[in-house]
Amino acid sequence: MSTSDSSPPDSSPSGRRGLITFAWLWVGAPLAYGLYELVRKATQLFTG
Amino acid sequence: MSPPVAPLGWSRWLVPPAALSVHLSIGQAYAWSVFKPSLESALDLSGTQSALPFQLGIVMLGLSAAFGGTLVERNGPRWAMTVALICFSSGFLLSALGAATEQYWLIVFGYGFVGGIGLGIGYISPVSTLIKWFPDRPGMATGIAIMGFGGGALIASPWSAQMLESFGSDNTGIAQAFLVHGLTYAVFMSLGVLLVRVPRPAKTAADGGPAPLEGVQVSANSAIRTPQFWCLWVVLCMNVTAGIGILEKAAPMITDFFADTSTPVSASAAAGFVALLSAANMLGRIGWSSTSDLIGRKNIYRVYLGVGALMYALIAWVGDSSKPLFICCALVILSFYGGGFATIPAYLKDLFGTYQVGAIHGRLLTAWSTAGVLGPLIVNWIADRQEEAGKSGESLYGLSLIIMIGLLVIGFVANELVRPVHARHHIPAQKEAVDVHERQQPA
Secondary structure, eight states: OOOSSOOOTTOOOHHHHHHHHHHHHHHHHHHHHHHHHHHHHHTHHHHO | OOOOBOOTTOOGGGHHHHHHHHHHHHGGGGGGGGTHHHHHHHHTOOHHHHHHHHHHHHHHHHHHHHHHHHHHHHHOHHHHHHHHHHHHHHHHHHHHHHHHTTOHHHHIIIIIIIHHHHHHHHHHTTHHHHHHHOTTOHHHHHHHHHHHHHHHHHHHHHHHHHHHHHHOSSHHHHHHHHHHHHHHHHHHHHHHHHHOOBOOOOBOTTTSSBOOOSSOOBOHHHHTTSHHHHHHHHHHHHHHHHHHHHHTTHHHHHHHHTTTSSSOOOHHHHHHHHHHHHHHHHHHHHHHHHHHHHHOHHHHHHIIIIIHHHHHHHHHHHGGGOHHHHHHHHHHHHHHHHHHHHHHHHHHHHHHOSTTHHHHHHHHTHHHHHHHHHHHHHHHHHHHHHHHTTOOGGGGTHHHHHHHHHHHHHHHHHHHTOOOOOGGGBOOHHHHHHHHHHHTSOO
């Protein structure tokens, strides 16, 4: 691409790492809760 | 409102959680059924009436995605996520008012109409931005976001049920639950609004002016005039119809299928089967969509549609003689169903470029609305007719399975007909570069 001003796609300076971790935890925590409940329910297929 | 341009050093790995915060929220729509029994007893409603807010929500999702796509492209992802946040949360708040005052029409209007606009705009809001941030892995990027839509129901389903248990299932308890949902989702989605950024516009090395986007670029208005758009419309519609046919009737289907065998399926085991299908649906979105970055979009749809048809044929052929095989085939079909949803934005990007891919995706989602009606209609109608004819067990579904195979074959053929878009539909490079540049300037 003929760019002189575009962001490097994978750049994640240390200042952003905290924000990246926070953002992924923000969405990851409820998803983990949902998956935990799902696994609990799914095991009923083999035990129910 | 001009799109928020990323400052220097902004990480693209902040964009997927921004997208997920919206998709995990609006995915709640598929957990609406949790509220149905409480609403029916508190407001004296029939099953059909209590499904109205969800049905209107899905209709509004399709309409707002189709007609709002161009606005989303023009105003950018932050505007779209803000609209989605306001509409989706307001929908719950209006529903809380409706439940508290026992005005059911307000729940239908709030959750279905207002919240439904939030669903449609929210669904397409991050797609174009993700593709621009991840030009090397568009399938994976959109797969993460669209996986969130599947994950939203996994979170909301137990969470809403626990809330109703705590607040009570009368109209006051339902109102409190709606209120908490509206406020919580507003806070949760605000992460997306705050974090989302579009990549910095590329500039030509020569004169510092806006550089044209790479590859073929087609506008949304031109795209719907191409055979490629309609081929993909058929592909998505057939793939979703085939998946939804199983998903919608999964619990009674596995129970009926093995009713006449020595190992019938209990109600709790059937609920476990449904949960497992949800997991396959969600994992298929990220797994298969990421795989498409490696093997190509056309090839992955050959797998979804071709192997999907084989899985249906295997279920029809083996019948009720093998429960593990039935479960495995159903899981593969549902993973293809999720994969089909998640891969389509990247397929659109390959064919039409990134110029207005969000708007084109929005218009293609009308295929989802059509499939949402077609799939359940086919399976339910045929099962009812077969039951009237005195059939039972697996024979209730034999004809449905054959129809699903036929639909997948139609989708397979449509996928084979997809060719690169003719040059007469391409937009001139300079016009597209200036449009993109203007959209990213401060107002």
